[in-house]
Amino acid sequence: MATLEAARAHLTASTLAQDSAQLRVLTCGSVDDGKSTLLGRLLFDTHSIADDQLSALDRESRRWGTQGEAMDYALLLDGLSAEREQGITIDVAYRYFSTARRSFIVADTPGHEQYTRNMATGASQADLAIILVDARKGVLAQTRRHAFIVATLGVRHAVLAVNKMDLADFSQARFDEIVTEFGQAASMLGFQSIVPIPLVARDGDNLATRSARMEWYNGPTLLDHLETVDATPPAEAAGFLLPIQLVLRPDSDFRGYAGTVAQGSVRVGDAVVALPSGRKSTVARVITSGRDQATAGAGEAVTIALSGEIDIARGDVLASAADAPRPTSRLEATLLWMDDDAMSPTRDYALLLGPASAGARVSTVRHAVDIETYREREASTLWMNEIGAVSIEVDRAVIAASYRENRALGAFILVDRASNRTVALGVVDGIGPEAATTPTRRLDSRAVAHAVLSTLTLGSVTLMMSGDAAVAVGVAGANVVVSAILNRIVAPR
């Protein structure tokens, strides 16, 4: 393997340069707004489609396409036969491409309401959402629904892609009208940035190249923005948290606790506590990537060995002894119901939160959310694709955190014990009887301030200033300015 060794040495420099951060992007919007077309065209413009795939596309465009003789870029994404036959997107498609500046994973999600759960799945993993609007139709109920879900699942950056501008005479007035309309809806959703871009996705206007047909627009092209947006997640609270996935016990000499670090970092010699038992020990070994290390941090898959053996099982959490969260058996949460059968308050579901699993009952529906107005309305259950604020009673103590503070311990799914179907996804708003304010409350200007504040984890003085500025402009409906202000404030972090 002499060649391999030489190759490895030679490669180190170039590989490191390419081993850059990755942006996970979601496209969403109403049916026929052109999501798949936009992504397909973006892949085409970034030379991400191979010649043999292009010739297959040409053949399929003639057979299934909706663009006459022209290429139907949507067919690059709609990978299931049923999708090609019906000309719609049913399931999430993941596409991968890279430019010289960044690599991207894009989830192309369905617009139809019945497939909202697939859209939510894509949103849970995204750093940025491209929300498409048809310039002729403007902001629709489904646009508002998607914006709401995206925000609820913690996506902090949005692009308002106003598509099919050619069918609206490339009108700046029409574009501004839609931006204002969306700004009013989204002002209460707490996005950190919203960048509106006028497009003709089919022809590539303002995707990778600036449109000559809309010279009044002087913002970035979509690709420019995707390549440069700062999507660094806010710094999370520091205490070390490791949800245990499994106990490795290859022989009698070694017992290791394996999992992905949810928060903070760990170092050999640290004092830790196992939750919910409360037993304490000291870290003897930290193993990541197949070797012993001195330390490991959030996002890394680790194995920890302790100096004194204590009883720990899958679903327990290893935490910094100095800063351990308290176990709870009650969660205040926002649920998205995903099953054909409505939520039943008398039924026991399995709650999966990280590697923890417990029996769970939805004891209270505080309210459902009207996705068109974002107002609360009374409800006793949740039907498919409905969102509501609920209380969940769990049959044993679990370690959970507010989703805003911690993604890994603030997200969960509910599974029906009989059918094994995943029936709901949820985010934790608060734990125990003292629930924190939920993001689904009806929003007035004070709530806007709260939403803006709670998406940012900056120093309190700066926070107050950015919050006030955001409220002032946000209520006026010019969210573009808000995003600009927030970007400026956030940038130096």
Add this chain to the structure above:
Amino acid sequence: MKMLSRLERLEAESIHIMREVVATCENPVMLYSIGKDSGVLLHLARKAFYPGPLPFPLLHVDTTWKFREMIEFRDKVGREPGTNLLVHINQDGVRDGVGPFASGSRVHTDVMKTQGLKQALDKYGFDAAFGGARRDEEKSRAKERVFSLRETGHRWDPRRQRPEPWALFNTRKAKGESFRVFPLSNWTEADVWDYIAREGIPMVPLYFAKERPVVRRDGMLIMRDDDRMELLPGEQVEMLSVRFRSLGCYPLTGAVESEATTLPEVIAEMRGSTVSERSTRAIDHDGTGSMEQKKMEGYF
């Protein structure tokens, strides 16, 4: 907070998936098909369970038509400490004389690969099987879950697949159901090669250019790996410097002309290529939706 790089993030994600399987399934197995994706998968698995040995066996479904260099490489991997390699051949298919030349690619793949795989999974009672498939390979794979639920009889129903928000996988299943699990779902061909270079993972020499005996057939360069490949009238064997981008049964896998003999050269060539990785795989081109059809029948 330290930001993980692209490869670090992908590695951690894959290890997390493998650990979920071992923690929640009773009898997992890793499908080992010898190529670059399998090599990466095996390397990640060793890291995931270090310092212990692999907590599951490797399974190779041998169609009896793999390149000889692949089989040599496989047997070497199988002899490494802590590795339990199972090899399964569909003996019914052998008895019936099924092969790519005698039966055509579609029947050969169905009998020797899909049926062979199902026989092996049933024989050992595996309830979860890791595969190295990536979503960037093919567009029905782009819709695949990380945990792909297979019904009794191993059939894949795209409409019954479960949503997978965050990294939360619902691994519950009824008796008779099983999972195909794809830890490399979010990796691209470029990620795989970059990772191979970074980690120094050994690869089958077929990925590197060398003078090899090839025959031009149906627009592909087929390497004549043994004399079971009979020459058709007008055909001749040429010695050309070729390599393979993707490995399968030798009569169904096209070579590409190349001078790339080192990893950096292979990576540079891949980045500059204008054709897709699977363009050299005959079974992908049995009609639009053919991969989806094969998956429904129980293929990976």
